[in-house]
Amino acid sequence: AQTVTQSQPEMSVQEAETVTLSCTYDTSESDYYLFWYKQPPSRQMILVIRQEAYKQQNATENRFSVNFQKAAKSFSLKISDSQLGDAAMYFCAYSINTGNQFYFGTGTSLTVIP
Amino acid sequence: DTAVSQTPKYLVTQMGNDKSIKCEQNLGHDTMYWYKQDSKKFLKIMFSYNNKELIINETVPNRFSPKSPDKAHLNLHINSLELGDSAVYFCASSLTTLQETQYFGPGTRLLVL
Numbered sequence: 001a002q003t004v005t006q007s008q009p010e011m012s013v014q015e016a017e018t019v020t021l022s023c024t025y026d027t028s029e030s031d032y033y034l035f036w037y038k039q040p041p042s043r044q045m046i047l048v049i050r051q052e053a054y055k056q057q058n059a060t061e062n063r064f065s066v067n068f069q070k071a072a073k074s075f076s077l078k079i080s081d082s083q084l085g086d087a088a089m090y091f092c093a094y095s096i097n098t099g100n101q102f103y104f105g106t107g108t109s110l111t112v113i114p
Numbered sequence: 115d116t117a118v119s120q121t122p123k124y125l126v127t128q129m130g131n132d133k134s135i136k137c138e139q140n141l142g143h144d145t146m147y148w149y150k151q152d153s154k155k156f157l158k159i160m161f162s163y164n165n166k167e168l169i170i171n172e173t174v175p176n177r178f179s180p181k182s183p184d185k186a187h188l189n190l191h192i193n194s195l196e197l198g199d200s201a202v203y204f205c206a207s208s209l210t211t212l213q214e215t216q217y218f219g220p221g222t223r224l225l226v227l
Contacts, residue, residue: 035215039155045204045218089155102147102170104157 004094006105013082014113020067021077021108023092029053032096034068034075039107040088048090051075079110087112117141120205120219127195128227134191135222137205145169145211146188148180149204151221157204163188164211192224200226 004025013019025034036048051059051068058066063080079086092105118139127133139146147170148160161180162170168180177193192199202221208214 037218043202043221043223045206045216045221047215047217050215091157102159102162107155107157 004092004103004105006090006092006108008108009106010109010111012111012113013079013086015082015084017082018078018080019082019110021079021090021092021110023075023077023105025073025075025092025094025103027073027094027096029096032094034066035093035095036064036066036075036077037091037093037104038086038088039091040085045091049077082112084112084114086110118205118207118217118219120203120222122222123220124223124225126225126227129195129197131195132191132193133195133224134189135203135205135224136187136189137219138187139205139207139217139219140186141207141209141217143207143209143217144185145208145214146182146185147206147208147216148188148190149206151202151204153201161188161190195226197226200224 032053034051038046038048049059049061049064058068065078067076089107089109091107095102121136145164147162149157151157160174163182165185166182179191182188202223204221205219206216208216
C-alpha cells in the first residue's frame with residue numbers, strides 16, 4: 001500500500017527564519033510525482049511545489065525548495081525567510097499514474113511567530 | 115476569474131436529507147476530482163472523472179453519486195445524509211491526469227445535524 005507520512009503535526013518558526021517540514025512515503029513504483037500543498041485558514045488548497053521522481057534535481061520555487069531523497073523515500077519542504085503569510089497547514093502528496101492513485105499526508109500545521 | 119468554483123460554500127442540513135454540491139472549472143481541464151476533508155484535516159480522494167468518465171471510485175458509500183454533465187462540471191449528490199458525512203468537500207481539477215498539478219476549489223463545509 002502506498003502511504004504518505006508527515007511526522008510533525010505542528011511546527012513553528014520565527015519570522016525570517018528557515019523551517020523544514022518532513023514527509024516520507026512508501027511505494028514500490030519508480031515513476032511518480034510528489035507535491036506540497038498549502039492550506040491557509042481560508043481552507044483553499046494551494047500548490048506550493050511539485051517534483052517528478054525521475055528528476056534528480058530538487059525543485060525550487062522562490063523561498064520554497066525540496067530535498068528529494070528517492071532512495072530514502074523522503075521529500076522534505078524547506079521554507080526560507082519565513083513570512084507571516086506562510087502560516088498554514090502543509091500537506092505532502094503523492095501520485096502515480098497506474099491505477100490513478102493519489103494520497104495526501106496528514107498535514108503539518110505551521111505557525112510563524114512575529 | 116475563479117478557476118474552480120463550488121456552490122454552496124456552506125451547507126447545514128438535517129440527517130436523512132438529500133443534498134447536492136456543484137463544481138465548475140473554467141480552466142479547460144480534462145480531469146476533475148472530489149475530496150473529503152474530515153475534522154482532523156485528513157484529505158481523502160473520493161472520485162475522479164476524466165472527460166466525463168469515472169476513473170477513480172474509492173470506497174465511498176453508494177449514497178454518494180457524482181455526476182459529470184460535461185468536462186467542466188462535476189457535481190456531487192449525497193442521499194440520506196448521516197452525521198458522519200459532516201466534513202469539508204473539495205472539488206479539484208487537473209489538465210490531464212493525477213501527475214498534473216491539481217487546482218482546488220474553495221471547499222464546501224457540510225454540517226449534518
